[in-house]
Amino acid sequence: MSLRFRRFALAAVALAGVAAPAVAGRGITLKGSDTMVILVQRWAEDYMKKTPGQVLQVTGGGSGIGIAALINGTTDVCMASRPMKDDEKLKLRDRYQTMGIEIPVAKDGLSIYLNQQNPVTTLTIAQLRDIYTGAVTNWKQVGGNDAPILLYGRENSSGTYTYFKDNVLMGRDYSSRCQTLPGTAAVVNAVSKDANGIGYGGAAYASGVRDCAVKKDGASAGVLPSEKTVRDGSYPIARNLFLYTRTRPAGDVKKFVDWVLSPEGQTLVTQVGYFPVR
């Protein structure tokens, strides 16, 4: 038995030897939410200036893509504009024996973008649901012009797509007429050029379009996304933006996360157009 165990130990050491070079000398990779790219890139630029020699690579693709990368080990940190789903946590646990560490780093009011010429100023959650599921197809049905509603949204790998589906559409499927676009900037661009368009996305991107006030129901007042309304919870479609790591952050990753949550890091959140968590 001892000889066999020695053989096993030998094979284990050999395998560990193969593994060792693979973990040495890497920067920090951050992947995921397109909504967060604008913010995390800003963090990365400032942090790299402040910490010479530290390299941060930031790529988008969507929260789902980032979470998949976290699970299969191709990113150190995942950026997600929605919480991880239970099945994603279980997949992570299958590989790493942990459910991941969730770090809220900013808050976002999910803006409803309307074209500047659109006379509609307020929509209820129920009206938004009807619009995006295809039950309402003309602006006249929600107090606007007699014109067809043109829907713009995100791809299904996007955390914004999932968050909107779960919290506004209440799990129902998007209308087949909804044109999916690769990134919030593309949604904003489309709505800014389309008088009958409507889109949704992060508050930081709302340039050249108009935010629509959102009402929880017909009886409540319309609320626009702002730092105050997002932080006090009165804006109905506010959410946290997260960084996820597989295990408790350590080393360079911990230093970066600590800096993100510091007053310096949180100031950048406001500058970019999102809202600080601290």
Place this chain on the structure above:
Amino acid sequence: MRSAQRSALMFTALCFLTARSAASAETDSTAAAPPAASAPAAADVMGRLDALTEQMQTLQSDTDKLKRFKFSGYLQVRYEKSEASNDSVQVASKASAYALNTITPANQDRFYIRRGRFKLTYDSGPLSQALLYFDGGTDRTLRLLEATVTLLDPWTVLHAHALTIGQMNVPFGYEIERSSSVRELPERSRAENVLFPGERDRGVKLVDHWTPKLETVIGVFNGGGINHPSFPNTDPTRAKDVVGRVRWTGGTIDAGASYYAGRELAPLTGPDVATDKTRFGADGEVYYAAPRLGGGSLKGEFYSGHNQNADSVKALVAPGTAANGATLLVAGADPAHLATDFRGAYVMWVQNLGEPLQFAARWDTFDPNVDLDHDQFQRVSLGLNYFYDGNTRLTVAYDAVRTDKPAANGYTDPKDNLWTLQVQHKF
């Protein structure tokens, strides 16, 4: 793919517009163009853009349909070196070797494909899904492992209730439904292998998530399983087997309890002789994070019940002969003794060693007849996984097997320990 197509289209449109603008600017610089000439040009550009947009929307519609298909799978290629031999009969099958009574030395190592699996799912819509799952591994032909249709409830946001019908894993215990592609050791426990060979059966199951952490499953199955000789088209026991499971997924502590009840026919000629087939299972998993090393877990599962016992069948059933082809019980044997009370269990420890390495150790045992000694199986398994990249895993594992075999001085443990080297690629 879609964004690439879109980018290409946008790029083409941009080039076209730029070229037109440049041409227009050039014209403007040399001579003042009449205003009437630029209007048709702008209309032409807009028309072309509209056409491109229409094409893009058609492409998007097509790719959206294709995205409903999901294709995944994995391949496990192994090198095994065993103290016992699976190949010696074939090696020694030459007539000359028998004639000389000199058997060729047994072959004790081999390369083989343990699992070569691919899965195709189609999300028909928000409320239904179809799945086909094939294996081209140890079998020489492609084998259908799973084929299901799942209907999701329309009345909850996260579709907390799902009805699945077809051929699927039997929803019992913990390790059956856990994919071999994520398991830390190459094979499941002995108890599971004996009680649920092939793991799958045909039937229907209802899965309910009453809260995010509490799940119940009830199912009705043919009972034979995909490795049963009667599979695929018959169910000789007629009555269906039923299974139920309740599971709590706490995140760091999970626990489950399962129960299975059915009947099994004895392999006898003449009127059916059926024995009870009952299984009770309980499992628990605890997860923790070790400083510096990473995540780890302790898992355990216990099985007990009443099951047809292969050794009892061998001892109590006389196979047919040339004179009498009937398979009958030996004289005086009680058919009830064909099934015995069994007990099985395993305890497993998994520890990540940083991110690319993972160590696993398991002790597992199975006693097919708790009233009999020297029929127990015990095994200690050690494994080390190295995750080469996000898709590929290398595994080295050692199984030390302990069984009792009659010998001159009582019983001895036959030499059948096993080394396994495995490369797995998942896609």
